[in-house]
Amino acid sequence: MAFTLEIDSKAPDFKLRATNGKEYSLKDFEDSRYLVVFFTCNHCPYVLGSDENTRQTALKYRSAGVQFVGINSNSANTYREDDFDHMVKRMEQYRFPWVYLHDETQETAKKYGALRTPHFFVFNEERELAYTGRALDNPREASRSGSHDLERVLQELTEQKKVSVKVTNPIGCTIKWEGRDSHWMPPEATDLV
Numbered sequence: 001m002a003f004t005l006e007i008d009s010k011a012p013d014f015k016l017r018a019t020n021g022k023e024y025s026l027k028d029f030e031d032s033r034y035l036v037v038f039f040t041c042n043h044c045p046y047v048l049g050s051d052e053n054t055r056q057t058a059l060k061y062r063s064a065g066v067q068f069v070g071i072n073s074n075s076a077n078t079y080r081e082d083d084f085d086h087m088v089k090r091m092e093q094y095r096f097p098w099v100y101l102h103d104e105t106q107e108t109a110k111k112y113g114a115l116r117t118p119h120f121f122v123f124n125e126e127r128e129l130a131y132t133g134r135a136l137d138n139p140r141e142a143s144r145s146g147s148h149d150l151e152r153v154l155q156e157l158t159e160q161k162k163v164s165v166k167v168t169n170p171i172g173c174t175i176k177w178e179g180r181d182s183h184w185m186p187p188e189a190t191d192l193v
Helices: 045-062 084-094 107-112 139-144 149-158
Strands: 016-018 034-040 066-072 099-102 119-123 129-133
Touching: 034 045, 034 107, 034 149, 045 066, 045 139, 045 149, 084 099, 119 149, 129 149
Parallel strands: 034 066, 066 099
Antiparallel strands: 016 099, 034 119, 119 129
16 A cells, blocks of 8 residues: 555545644534535645635535545654644634644654645545645746646636646645654655646
């Protein structure tokens, strides 16, 4: 099996605590037509540079039944600002239109094969993976992006069209794995294309 979830794979389930104090699993989003699960954090400049673009995309496609779910899997022992308390403060400050979940054990990141922050996984109505990779080709400076891959995918899905490009390489900081150097990646983790 590849490190990262492969196209057409079923969405792996999870049970994670959100910044609102509730626990969520996949069944909590079953009323949504499409699901965007993305791995994010509090400190990465690629996340900070593209969060407002992600917000705009989430709001644009909300009425089409698209639900966004952010997951922070970073080790707080590697980056203290990625701990749960900072997640809560970040959501209070920015009020992003997604549920923000804490993957403290990093098990969900392993199930999905998250490579970077941000890394997007888009699931269709059957919760099969339709797209994985980046949202933008320049997430650090979103306004300078020439390719808006996530928006293209959601447009194609919501119009019942075939997804034209299903895999891109996520662009961002590496996941901060517990007990590892901040730039470490599992040896089986590779570029997607």
